[in-house]
Amino acid sequence: MSNINTERLSITSVELIHAYNSAGECEFILDEVQNATVSNTEEKVNITGKGGRVLGSLKKNKAVKVTGSNGLVCGGMMAAQTGGEVTRSEDMIVRATEILTVSGNSAALTWAPVDTDSVKVYIKNDDGTLGKALQPAAADTPTTDEYKLSDQTITVAENSNITELVCFYDREVSAAKVSSASDSYSKTLRVYMDCLASDPCGDLYRVQFVFPTADFTGNFDLAIGENPAVHSFEFESVAGGCGGRANLWDFIIFVDGE
Numbered sequence: 384m385s386n387i388n389t390e391r392l393s394i395t396s397v398e399l400i401h402a403y404n405s406a407g408e409c410e411f412i413l414d415e416v417q418n419a420t421v422s423n424t425e426e427k428v429n430i431t432g433k434g435g436r437v438l439g440s441l442k443k444n445k446a447v448k449v450t451g452s453n454g455l456v457c458g459g460m461m462a463a464q465t466g467g468e469v470t471r472s473e474d475m476i477v478r479a480t481e482i483l484t485v486s487g488n489s490a491a492l493t494w495a496p497v498d499t500d501s502v503k504v505y506i507k508n509d510d511g512t513l514g515k516a517l518q519p520a521a522a523d524t525p526t527t528d529e530y531k532l533s534d535q536t537i538t539v540a541e542n543s544n545i546t547e548l549v550c551f552y553d554r555e556v557s558a559a560k561v562s563s564a565s566d567s568y569s570k571t572l573r574v575y576m577d578c579l580a581s582d583p584c585g586d587l588y589r590v591q592f593v594f595p596t597a598d599f600t601g602n603f604d605l606a607i608g609e610n611p612a613v614h615s616f617e618f619e620s621v622a623g624g625c626g627g628r629a630n631l632w633d634f635i636i637f638v639d640g641e
Contacts, residue, residue, distance in 0.1 A: 387636050388582045394590060396579050402463060402572040410572055411459025419451030419576060421592065447620040447631040456614045458561050463599050466567030475558040482507060483548045485539065492535040494554040501553035504530045504537060506545055513549055569601040593633040594620040
């Protein structure tokens with residue numbers, strides 16, 4: 384075994400954060416970690432004597448909190464934060480919005496609606512606002528303020544002078560989904576954080592933080608705007624192992640190949 388330097392290490396980057404459930408199944412992997420902070424805290428209560436002299440101290444409530452952010456949004460971690468699961472389906476329903484140009488007196492939807500009841504058609508005003516709602520026509524030929532839907536083709540009344548339509552409808556897609564149910568809460572997982580480190584002599588090391596019981600918080604923000612969204616995370620390492628000493632974390636230093 385090589386002489387592992389434990390005294391003068393510089394942790395240079397976080398390579399991976401990966402989390403597992405109680406069955407050992409991987410819940411998510413973060414491989415674009417921008418930053419991560421491990422905060423170790425404890426409370427100290429002074430024991431005082433005559434005149435307020437400090438005779439000793441009582442230490443308690445040791446706690447560990449890890450916060451950070453990933454440069455990419457991770458569905459598996461979102462499921463851990465919301466208490467949900469990543470589900471996949473070939474026929475998931477989403478809401479479509481389309482602005483259609485009317486040629487003659489008809490326009491075509493890009494996708495097939497799930498059902499006609501989900502289709503809502505509006506006239507688009509010249510100033511870009513949403514105009515009057517058109518009603519489904521009972522007859523084959525629509526009249527003023529009506530439309531006729533046949534497959535994916537919308538037909539309006541002849542000589543209606545409508546140039547653009549705004550349409551909303553449900554369509555089926557092949558998709559993955561994470562749901563945040565009101566009665567489901569964030570998960571507790573086993574988390575590993577893999578880092579790279581070096582010492583002043585240029586020797587390289589691998590560092591792995593192990594958090595046996597990481598209780599994720601359900602509080603997180605996804606700021607979506609001018610810049611790509613960053614996925615923030617936070618969890619507390621809690622005592623409560625299934626046996627042995629209830630470590631809040633382990634800090635393991637090793638060299639590849641040994």
